[in-house]
Amino acid sequence: MTRANSLIEADLQCVWHPFTPLQGLRPPLEVIGGEGAWIYTAEGNKILDLISSWWVNLHGHNHPYIAAAIARQAHNLAHVIFAGFTHQPAVLLAQRLLEILPPNMAKIFYSDNGSTATEVAMKMAFQYFYNRGEKKPKIIAIDGAYHGDTFGAMSAGDRGPFNAPFEPYLFEVEFIPFPEKHNEEVVFQQFADLVNSGQVGAFIFEPLVQGASGMRMYSAEILDKMIAYAKAHQVICIADEVMTGFGRTGKLFASHYLHHYPDIICLSKGITGGFLPLGVTACTKEIQEAYRSPELMKTFFHGHSYTANPIACAAANASLDLLLNLSCQQAIQRIGQAHEQFADHLRKGSYQIRQVRQLGTILAIEIDRTGETSYFHEARNALYYHFLDKGLLIRPLGNVVYLLPPYCISNQELQLAYEAILEIV
Numbered sequence: 001m002t003r004a005n006s007l008i009e010a011d012l013q014c015v016w017h018p019f020t021p022l023q024g025l026r027p028p029l030e031v032i033g034g035e036g037a038w039i040y041t042a043e044g045n046k047i048l049d050l051i052s053s054w055w056v057n058l059h060g061h062n063h064p065y066i067a068a069a070i071a072r073q074a075h076n077l078a079h080v081i082f083a084g085f086t087h088q089p090a091v092l093l094a095q096r097l098l099e100i101l102p103p104n105m106a107k108i109f110y111s112d113n114g115s116t117a118t119e120v121a122m123k124m125a126f127q128y129f130y131n132r133g134e135k136k137p138k139i140i141a142i143d144g145a146y147h148g149d150t151f152g153a154m155s156a157g158d159r160g161p162f163n164a165p166f167e168p169y170l171f172e173v174e175f176i177p178f179p180e181k182h183n184e185e186v187v188f189q190q191f192a193d194l195v196n197s198g199q200v201g202a203f204i205f206e207p208l209v210q211g212a213s214g215m216r217m218y219s220a221e222i223l224d225k226m227i228a229y230a231k232a233h234q235v236i237c238i239a240d241e242v243m244t245g246f247g248r249t250g251k252l253f254a255s256h257y258l259h260h261y262p263d264i265i266c267l268s269k270g271i272t273g274g275f276l277p278l279g280v281t282a283c284t285k286e287i288q289e290a291y292r293s294p295e296l297m298k299t300f301f302h303g304h305s306y307t308a309n310p311i312a313c314a315a316a317n318a319s320l321d322l323l324l325n326l327s328c329q330q331a332i333q334r335i336g337q338a339h340e341q342f343a344d345h346l347r348k349g350s351y352q353i354r355q356v357r358q359l360g361t362i363l364a365i366e367i368d369r370t371g372e373t374s375y376f377h378e379a380r381n382a383l384y385y386h387f388l389d390k391g392l393l394i395r396p397l398g399n400v401v402y403l404l405p406p407y408c409i410s411n412q413e414l415q416l417a418y419e420a421i422l423e424i425v
């Protein structure tokens with residue numbers, strides 16, 4: 001048996017992979033390295049990573065600048081309890097995030113992934129009202145939302161087939177329809193009616209782009225209008241920027257497209273450039289003030305063992321250095337322009353396409369497969385392997401083929417993806 005084969009055998013015996021049915025799929029590929037937008041397999045193939053390895057990678061695999069920062073930090077301080085102690089990488093990162101987040105953000109609470117960032121946000125909002133002795137138990141979310149896989153995050157997420165086994169254990173959430181041009185007025189009215197009930201404490205949303213539901217995009221105008229209305233009625237607005245953060249939408253944060261800023265912003269995924277897990281829940285001063293009290297029970301009793309891990313914070317600081325560099329900002333614009341041109345081409349041609357969506361570095365193509373099942377499972381897998389066999393990592397969401405590449409990708413590399421997409425539409 002070759003080395004690769006024996007490793008796959010061992011994997012199949014011992015490991016349980018995320019989001020992966022146990023039957024009907026090919027065994028996993030062993031990856032032995034990566035560089036730039038490419039990952040290398042043990043079989044000697046290279047694969048172009050067009051989804052930033054589940055939306056986390058910003059600057060390419062194993063970027064030496066981030067790797068060096070991690071090594072330095074690991075030699076100085078690998079980890080320390082974050083209650084009663086602090087350290088330079090965490091404080092520096094908090095300062096730097098507050099410089100680039102919307103100006104009303106004032107405090108940074110650390111956790112260690114996207115699901116915990118949104119759990120923290122919702123708990124922060126619930127306890128805000130609890131501490132003030134107010135009863136506003138309800139939370140509004142948008143149909144199709146994805147906020148993570150822990151119970152709170154699942155509760156605020158779409159109640160689709162993936163969450164069905166857990167349905168009885170999820171708390172009640174008011175879902176409003178996904179806002180589109182044709183229904184914006186109706187959605188807003190429904191939203192306003194809920195807010196007017198006086199029962200709603202928070203509104204959680206993925207700003208401008210719903211990732212997991214298929215890179216579905218909605219307008220900044222309608223979101224602005226909802227946020228303005230919510231804030232006028234003391235409803236806490238939570239922007240889940242776990243996917244949209246750090247340049248994906250063409251601006252550093254999707255919230256920068258808005259005139260009315262959220263009260264809480266959740267970050268993770270791209271924060272460390274795709275090197276290490278880290279979650280951030282940023283909030284306004286006003287939110288935190290509800291916790292300032294001589295009463296012990298008004299404390300926010302939430303934390304994780306690896307909260308503000310110094311190595312993860314050092315990776316995030318290094319990733320920010322790269323992100324804020326002019327050349328990276330130019331790359332983000334360049335990718336956006338390339339996507340836009342390709343999207344125009346697709347819209348003008350006569351292809352089997354229902355809709356093409358694009359914002360910044362995110363391109364999504366909804367393929368027309370009328371007549372097939374809604375979940376589109378077989379075809380989705382076929383497409384995934386079709387691209388993979390061409391050396392392209394593209395993981396369709398249902399019938400939506402999307403690209404969300406790391407910013408180091410070249411136009412020539414993008415062209416490989418565009419050509420492969422043209423072949424299937």
Ligand SMILES: *Cc1c(COP(=O)(O)O)cnc(C)c1O
Pocket residue numbers: 113114115116118146147148149206211212240241242243244268269
């Ligand atoms: C991925 C994602 C999450 C969950 O993040 P994890 O790190 O996978 O737990 C939450 N919200 C959004 C918008 C996401 O895309």
